[in-house]
Amino acid sequence: MPEPKSRKTPEYRRIANDLRAAIDRGEYQPGQRIPGENDLIRKYEVSRNTARDALAVLRHEGLTDTRRGAGNFVRQFKLIPRPANERLSRSNWGEGRSIWSADMQGRPSSEDVTIGEIKAPERIAGILGVPVGGRVLRRSRVHLSEGRPVQLSTSYFPASLVAGSPITQPDSGPGGVYARLLDLGHPPARFREEVRARMPLGEEAKALKLAAGVPVVHIVRTAFEEDGTPLEVNEMVLDGNSYLLQYDIDA
Amino acid sequence: MPEPKSRKTPEYRRIANDLRAAIDRGEYQPGQRIPGENDLIRKYEVSRNTARDALAVLRHEGLTDTRRGAGNFVRQFKLIPRPANERLSRSNWGEGRSIWSADMQGRPSSEDVTIGEIKAPERIAGILGVPVGGRVLRRSRVHLSEGRPVQLSTSYFPASLVAGSPITQPDSGPGGVYARLLDLGHPPARFREEVRARMPLGEEAKALKLAAGVPVVHIVRTAFEEDGTPLEVNEMVLDGNSYLLQYDIDA
DNA sequence: GAGTGGTCTAGACCACTCC
DNA sequence: GAGTGGTCTAGACCACTCT
The missing domain is CATH 3.40.1410.10 (Chorismate lyase-like)
Structure with missing residues (x-):
């Protein structure tokens, strides 16, 4: 997979960084669904908790909304x-x-x-x-x-x-x-x-x-x-x- | 969206609520350490992740600081x-x-x-x-x-x-x-x-x-x-x- | 019904602080 | 060195949405 920028960046943070960068690049527009837990488990070959931790980072940054049964969606800000x-x-x-x-x-x-x-x-x-x-x-x-x-x-x-x-x-x-x-x-x-x-x-x-x-x-x-x-x-x-x-x- | 508090509050939230209430009551003063993962595992008889989830709630609310190797401490706000x-x-x-x-x-x-x-x-x-x-x-x-x-x-x-x-x-x-x-x-x-x-x-x-x-x-x-x-x-x-x-x- | 996230368990190894 | 939190695995059952 991609090069670890630092030996010690935890896997779940690297995954979160990937997703955040994709959002910033506009690959996922506000309101759109980003890859879910199962997608990340497959793509990065990690356990479910690690995938969850990655998604939790974005959620706690306020970048995404998580909807049970549906997925994680890029949040839209209307001021x-x-x-x-x-x-x-x-x-x-x-x-x-x-x-x-x-x-x-x-x-x-x-x-x-x-x-x-x-x-x-x-x-x-x-x-x-x-x-x-x-x-x-x-x-x-x-x-x-x-x-x-x-x-x-x-x-x-x-x-x-x-x-x-x-x-x-x-x-x-x-x-x-x-x-x-x-x-x-x-x-x-x-x-x-x-x-x-x-x-x-x-x-x-x-x-x-x-x-x-x-x-x-x-x-x-x-x-x-x-x-x-x-x-x-x-x-x-x-x-x-x-x-x-x-x-x-x-x- | 609306909280189904009718029946079941997750265990980790109940633990977090207990701790928050104790902080609000002043049982733990700013700068003081609150019970750690192992304390919660013993007291509530839960697994480590559940105890961690409870502590994470307080951390994400900004109520506590977590210091690796030391514990969780009530945060002090000086404006x-x-x-x-x-x-x-x-x-x-x-x-x-x-x-x-x-x-x-x-x-x-x-x-x-x-x-x-x-x-x-x-x-x-x-x-x-x-x-x-x-x-x-x-x-x-x-x-x-x-x-x-x-x-x-x-x-x-x-x-x-x-x-x-x-x-x-x-x-x-x-x-x-x-x-x-x-x-x-x-x-x-x-x-x-x-x-x-x-x-x-x-x-x-x-x-x-x-x-x-x-x-x-x-x-x-x-x-x-x-x-x-x-x-x-x-x-x-x-x-x-x-x-x-x-x-x-x-x- | 299949897929999703929410919660929970029971282990493991590691890095860090010094209770 | 003992205790702490940080990360990670590999399962499980549940509630919810409908991608």
Whole structure:
């Protein structure tokens, strides 16, 4: 067979490298099936576990999807642009469009909205500037794109700030929660987003139907009033392969 | 796709869940060793591969590091803050501090700086507005934090723009390349960063010494002149577990 | 029904660290 | 040297898809 580039590269990695190179060369297009376990067993004369290990490398790199009973398929990445600055500009939410619908080009959708008052978790209390255990309103939702769950979002507000407002209702009305904060006399003036990449927890992987080897983007957004008072903390977990985050910055 | 948890969770997942729960409960602190293959074989009376599969789950979730001959250890996350807006403000690079040293609180370090003129790759040409195959200057470097490689960075400039300037030299001088663009009469006025999360390619994993199951953050930053002319494209690949990206946004 | 991947067992030899 | 994880073999039964 081909020359080992290094005596000590394990067989399963060499096989994985072969397959990856073939994908990069375009021999297997997105959505197409690549050779399966039995193909690799025959071609490379290895045991089943070694063939499996090779395929697992690609799966964990996020290059392929594995479908039981069918095979391994080159994954396709279609990115959802997420222009943070436009999304959060007052001219956007100030005029009856919600942040999320702006995202989806007029095809808003979310499900499993759950709302309730809870005792502030420590990290949220710290950001919102309320006592640990103080009351906060929690709004949780799953956002869909083309029927697929792509984002988990949980917002926290000081309970006293939003009591009795539509923010406590599943449908927060035109312009979303930021427009309602404006109605309450507390328009958000600045936002800060803190972004991390990590692997999903088991629950997140399930809720977002993530394939193995797909990282998530974890965003914590804080909305501030003009005077610097924090109004809302929004924790989001996005399918890392599906999103392209865009930020505009002035020099 | 949906998990048939109704009945049977595979044994290796149950073991992984047990271990994860113990880590979450704090029974194993960051840096501490968790039970190894042999421990699991004895405790759960499973074969070695099943025990290995359980440990692999945690490794691929990024929760543990595996050290050959030593064991599996709870990973510790120390985040490097990366405040994008401050980093890129003119008051920062305009006064002799480089973007990177601002990052590192006065402990700049980078290695393997490679500079050369190349023919513009397609995606770069498209952003910079130069013909495909046109000449661009490429500056590549590896950034270190505490001796550890944490970021790969490759910048592209239209070759004609920067010819003869210190930007073509390994040491671009005080304030870095943005200060030099100012000297050339083309100060950057706006930046756009496009952020994605994905699993590292083999080369990236090696260059950043990434453990298995650690995603990378892929950032493409474009610097624009006041009139919207693109001046530079900087492609960065960051250790996803090490960075906390911070963006400030006005409503 | 044939083929696929998911899980699991019970061995083996090796390279590495130092519990 | 004992213990650890890395790689590999050669079987097995199962659940699932339909290549």
